[in-house]
Amino acid sequence: MDQPFKPDRRQLLAGATLLLGASHWPVFASTDAIEPQPYFASVKRAVEQLAAMGQPIADADMARLASLFSREDAEAVIAAEALLERYTLARVTLDKGGMGAAALGGAKRHLVEQGWTAFLVRVSNPSSLTQAFEIYSGSAMPARMFPQASKFAAEQKAYLADTVRKEALIERMWLMSQIEASPVLSGNVVEYKIATIYSRDRGRKTGRLGFGAGILQDNPTWGAVSRASVANPLVTDFVSQPSRDIQLQILDDDGVGCMASLMIHDANKHIYPPQVMRLAPDLAFQPHIYRADGETVRLPDGEYHIMVRRGPEYLVQRATVRVSASDARIAVRLKRWIDPAKWGWYSGDTHLHAAGCAHYMLPTEGVAPETMIRHIRGEALSVGEVLTWAGGYSYQKQFFSGAAISPEARLEHPQLQAANNADWKPMPTPKDRESMLRYDLEISGFPSSLSGHLILMRLKELSYPGTHAVEDWPSWNLPVAKWAKAQGALVGYTHCSFGMIVGTNALPNYEIPTFNSVGTNEAIVGVTHGAVDFLAGCNGPPAAELNAWYHLLNCGYTLMMAGETDYPCIVPSVDSRPGIGRTYVKLPQRPVDDAGYSAWVDGLENGHLYWGDGRTHFLHFTVNGRESGKQPLAFVRASNVRVSATIAAMLELTPSPETVQNASEEPWHIEHARIGNSRKVAVELIVNGVAVKRQEMLADGSLQQISFKEKIDRSSWIAMRVLGSGHTYPVFVTIGNKPIRASRRSAEWLRTCVDALWNEKHSLIRDTELADAAAAYDHARQTYDRIIAESDLT
Missing domain, CATH: 3.20.20.140 (Metal-dependent hydrolases)
Structure with a gap:
């Protein structure tokens, strides 16, 4: 086995000067102030992160670094600086206000069309700042491109920004950048961060990058705007290698082509296409895109995780695919767990x-x-x-x-899509x-x-x-x-x-x-x-x-x-x-x-x-054979009724992080109905708003037969529910041809609500309309008073 290379300090400085040139010498002028232990901890984290992102440094360089990690002395620092230079996009020096002065590093500025490329960024931090380290793309317009009108304003007019032709503006916005993992600075004199650069386009392009710490400010009109944007950015050329148009085969459960949603991300959780770079029909506020059978999506070579969905009646399809010259196609066959249309729904x-x-x-x-x-x-x-x-x-x-x-x-x-390098062809x-x-x-x-x-x-x-x-x-x-x-x-x-x-x-x-x-x-x-x-x-x-x-x-x-x-x-x-x-x-x-x-x-x-929520289906709900609807089921006197239903519901076998997250934000989601740690939900019989009976049902997607017997002694309405997931419309039952007056207390509640509503809203009504509104509210009061008088039960 070869012995580790151990040059002396003079050899290292001479080699670094030859490698970098005189203009790069200031990078190494302060190496005596660098404490080896925290410096190498930062370097180790950075190179491990590059490896985890699929862009490891060369094996020989990694071996050399490993030997330097074990030494942790000043000479090792200088050697590591020389070695890391070839992977470094920029060398940034922060002033005490967080403004960054940047010089080009020695990394080849090669990108990939519609993909992300990772680089090291060397941060010199003499003031020991501990804010978040930031990178921004100094394009001609801010990230969100155009101002957004308030969603709470009244009539909105179409806002055309500075021009009615935006292709030129969109064409300039080809570059996006971000700091990966933890962006917070440690306060060390020198440390390394990972910057990833996204290129929308292929070929040679000129890009502008700025750096700083704690300088990005959110502006409600323009989005994230840097107060350093007035400073001279780092301007350099990049060369982006072309990606591939991936042919999509998306087949429904019956083998027929259809439209579905796709969420595509790589191992580093980058979403494709990046949300902030999208134009309709790919929308920036949702992580997925919609594609039809035969359409395409452009991706660099590499491995991707795909999640395909088509609403809650389908099982989620997940796959890991590798895109390469020999395989530029993604095929998906969707699978339903239920098809309500077969039952006429x-x-x-x-x-x-x-x-x-x-x-x-x-x-x-x-x-x-x-x-x-x-x-x-x-x-x-x-x-x-x-x-x-x-x-x-x-x-x-x-x-x-x-x-x-x-x-x-x-x-x-199409002209805007072409300017955004996303001019794929829609397919029926x-x-x-x-x-x-x-x-x-x-x-x-x-x-x-x-x-x-x-x-x-x-x-x-x-x-x-x-x-x-x-x-x-x-x-x-x-x-x-x-x-x-x-x-x-x-x-x-x-x-x-x-x-x-x-x-x-x-x-x-x-x-x-x-x-x-x-x-x-x-x-x-x-x-x-x-x-x-x-x-x-x-x-x-x-x-x-x-x-x-x-x-x-x-x-x-x-x-x-x-x-x-x-x-x-x-x-x-x-x-x-x-x-x-x-x-x-x-x-x-x-x-x-x-x-x-x-x-x-x-x-x-x-x-x-x-x-x-589409996860509980009442495929056949009847009371004595009568389906739900406004036509009542009439009896002369109090009667026993049979309530029956064919129901299917779908819970995951165990809650997944995705399901739990979705349920936490969706008030109606079958996960809320899960009984304990089981895969069961409760089906409730509702009579006049009260859950009078319940049965537990296995929510594994299979058809379940549920039935109840109930005595109805006054005109009533009857329904079924899985609370928070699904609910039927009622079957109405009349006894002795009397109207439903199931609860005097309900009528009293509504009558009181009319007064509360008037007290809350009447001051918002125009003076010229107030008399008509008062009369309409009086009509409602009188109606509920009459219903109260007709209700003989609480």
Whole structure:
């Protein structure tokens, strides 16, 4: 075995001078101040991290370093400095304010197209700073490119920044950089950090990099902006090697090509394509992308972990793939655990957005139907209700047609995609027509919004009569709801738990909510005028969503409850996607095109539905053979009934970190229903809002037969639920042709809520509308007083 090389100090200094040149000599001038032990600890961490990231230093250099680690003396420091120079991108000296002066290191500045390359950065820290060490890409524009309009503003106009042609701006933004692992400085005089550089493009490009400690500041308009950005950045040329366009084969459970979501990351947890470098239809606020069978994604050679999903009715597919010249293809065969369509159930999400919240506000960045349809198809939804609201209203209203559409999933702005080096070709699939969009309206950001956000489905006209801007609309909801009903629309109150949370999770409960938000609110008034069809939830605590609905059902109202997501606004930060809350409607055939959409909405309106997180399915729910819906099951006298259901539910065998994380952010998720450490959930029989019986069920995806017997001695409603995962619409039962007056206490609760609601909201109503609003609230009071008088049971 060769003996370790042990040059003396003079030889090392001479060699370093020859290697680096006179201009590099200042790097070594202060080596006497470097303490060997902490220095080598930093070097060891850095080279181990490079190895863990798949970019180890050469074996011979690693062997040389190993011998230097064991010595930990001044000569070893100098030798290590000379050796590490060939892997160092930049040598940075920090002043006492954290500003970094950088010089080029000796590393070859080779990158890879649409991939990450790791480099060492040598940090000289004479002031012993302990802030986070930072790197920023000094491009022509900040990282977020363009200002974002406030999502809470009223009518938004399309903002065009400095130019109507953004290709040139986008082309310049090819470089991204970050400090890996722990960026916090140790305070040592010299240490090494790992910087990774992402290149969007191939070929030779000039890049600008800046460095500092504790200098990046978050700006609400522009994102992360450095106060060092006015300083001269380190400017150098990079050469990026080309990557490959990977052909995707994505087949549904039946072997037919389809759309699905893919989350792609490498062993270092870098996501591909990087989120902040995306343009629609690949969106920056979600880690996954949507691709169809036959489409492509560009990746460098290497190993990747792929997670493929298509909504909660499918098993998650995971694979590790290696991309190389001999294998530039990824093939996926999806697998369902349940197909509700075989039972006649078709899913929809009643609350999606294409602008505002996390979406872009600029027309040239999306989001148009061509992008939204990818989400609907990729989550296997039959229907997606895309609701225009005040955010982006001026631009988004152009997509309203008064009909359902199933557009081609083409690129919205090919010229911008080309400028972003992402000009892949969209491909149709045989499954495309199974999903459709309908553009409608949410009353959010309008003058009446604080009375509750309305969902208006199946509108024929989008603008309220006599209005020229959002600000002209009514300042309370009932006029808007009546206008929508007059044109055949369905009216619902979305994210119904908002302002309805009280100090208990009991169901039903009788605490009076604050009504200080935008949930159920004025629904308790509008329902007495026949102007409310449904409440919508699955994005709030179940007790807060269900309580008012239960009380209204107890008073004889037959309004529905629908599943919704409110994508991309009220969605989990780790799993932002449509269809987290779903409504399943029963139809004799698959809904296709506008006629299919109308049939789906008719089914919802008539109560042929169940809803939830898509992990619990009530495939056949009956009371004495009668399916759920508004047509009651009539008896002359008190009778025993048989309640039966075919149910399937899916829990993972044991909770995974991903499932636990998702459940922590999703109020409706079957993980909440898990009984202890088992794979069981409780199926509850609900009569007039009370869970009267329960059975435990194995949630392994298999079909389970559940049945109950119950005596019904007064007009009632009967439903089943797996709390926090799924719920049926009721079967209504009448005894002696009497209306449902299941609980005087429910009517009293609603009557008290009308007063509380008026006290909270009346000061927000225009003076010119106040008299009409007061009369409408009085009508609600009188209605509930009458129901109280008709209710002989508490």
